[in-house]
Amino acid sequence: MIPRLPSYPMPQPSAFPGNRAAWTPDPQRAALLVHDLQSYFLNFYDTTQPPIPDLIRHVQALLDHARRAGIPVVYTAQPGDQTPADRALLTDFWGPGLRAEDVQTRIHPAVAPQPGDTVLTKWRYSAFKRSPLEEQLRAWGRDQLLICGVYAHIGCLLTAAEAFMLDIQAFLIGDALADFSEADHLQALRYGAARCAQVTGTAALLSALTPAGAGQWTPERLRAELARHVDLDPAELHDDDDLLALGLDSIRLMVLVDTWQADGLPVTYADVAAAPTLRGLLERIGAGAPA
Ligand SMILES: C=C(O[C@H]1C=CC=C(C(=O)O)[C@@H]1O)C(=O)O
Numbered sequence: 001m002i003p004r005l006p007s008y009p010m011p012q013p014s015a016f017p018g019n020r021a022a023w024t025p026d027p028q029r030a031a032l033l034v035h036d037l038q039s040y041f042l043n044f045y046d047t048t049q050p051p052i053p054d055l056i057r058h059v060q061a062l063l064d065h066a067r068r069a070g071i072p073v074v075y076t077a078q079p080g081d082q083t084p085a086d087r088a089l090l091t092d093f094w095g096p097g098l099r100a101e102d103v104q105t106r107i108h109p110a111v112a113p114q115p116g117d118t119v120l121t122k123w124r125y126s127a128f129k130r131s132p133l134e135e136q137l138r139a140w141g142r143d144q145l146l147i148c149g150v151y152a153h154i155g156c157l158l159t160a161a162e163a164f165m166l167d168i169q170a171f172l173i174g175d176a177l178a179d180f181s182e183a184d185h186l187q188a189l190r191y192g193a194a195r196c197a198q199v200t201g202t203a204a205l206l207s208a209l210t211p212a213g214a215g216q217w218t219p220e221r222l223r224a225e226l227a228r229h230v231d232l233d234p235a236e237l238h239d240d241d242d243l244l245a246l247g248l249d250s251i252r253l254m255v256l257v258d259t260w261q262a263d264g265l266p267v268t269y270a271d272v273a274a275a276p277t278l279r280g281l282l283e284r285i286g287a288g289a290p291a
Pocket of ligand 1: 098126152
């Protein structure tokens with residue numbers, strides 16, 4: 001069975017191993033894989049403690065960006081009540097596995113699939129086993145797989161290894177993974193970087209996936225993006241409206257700040273929390289007064 005999993009600090013990009021390959025993430029070639037982020041697997045952690053809050057926040061930023069950039073989003077989710085025949089040797093290591101109850105099999109609500117995403121049933125450590133994942137990537141013309149989720153040294157790493165053997169460039173997003181321990185997490189990154197994958201961090205990946213110039217956060221673009229997240233038409237969002245009072249929640253704000261930082265904007269969550277208005281944000285990033 002899976003043990004209770006300890007809290008440990010999310011590994012930072014500064015601690016990532018050096019990569020042997022020099023692959024460049026390409027928004028036209030990549031697909032994002034959200035690996036087994038089901039409540040069953042997350043509930044072995046205290047999800048309020050590191051690394052889980054960072055995991056969720058980074059996966060949200062990756063999902064946000066992928067969906068806006070037209071990068072296919074693929075989830076894997078293991079089925080509940082697997083028969084002994086289907087589960088086979090997994091039973092010898094992990095017992096009967098998930099029950100067929102939504103509270104276990106559901107993908108964590110904070111990173112839930114949305115219309116247009118693909119959800120694949122997961123039968124073995126590798127997401128490619130007994131799954132149409134390879135065929136789907138070929139059909140999409142995608143030969144890069146960006147991997148986030150749990151557990152780093154098990155399914156995430158072995159999916160990366162099988163991608164490698166299928167001539168698909170695998171990217172392990174080191175601060176958008178979680179594992180049984182910090183040691184297991186770092187060992188997975190070391191093995192991946194040395195043998196089959198490219199290890200990267202969320203901010204660097206988002207920046208690499210953002211075409212030059214697309215990061216131009218003009219006042220108009222900022223107004224439109226903020227209005228979208230508070231369900232307003234851009235024209236209805238006034239420069240001094242309190243965005244938090246309008247319903248922009250803190251998690252969404254963190255995701256937006258991650259995106260703005262990945263685009264090179266000099267803004268922090270604390271900046272925005274201190275002045276949660278369009279005017280305050282524009283002044284912070286030096287874009288002058290709102291249009
Ligand atoms: C989340 C994963 O599920 C595997 C690991 C532990 C328990 C499992 C199980 O109960 O079936 C899975 O085989 C993974 O592949 O990283």
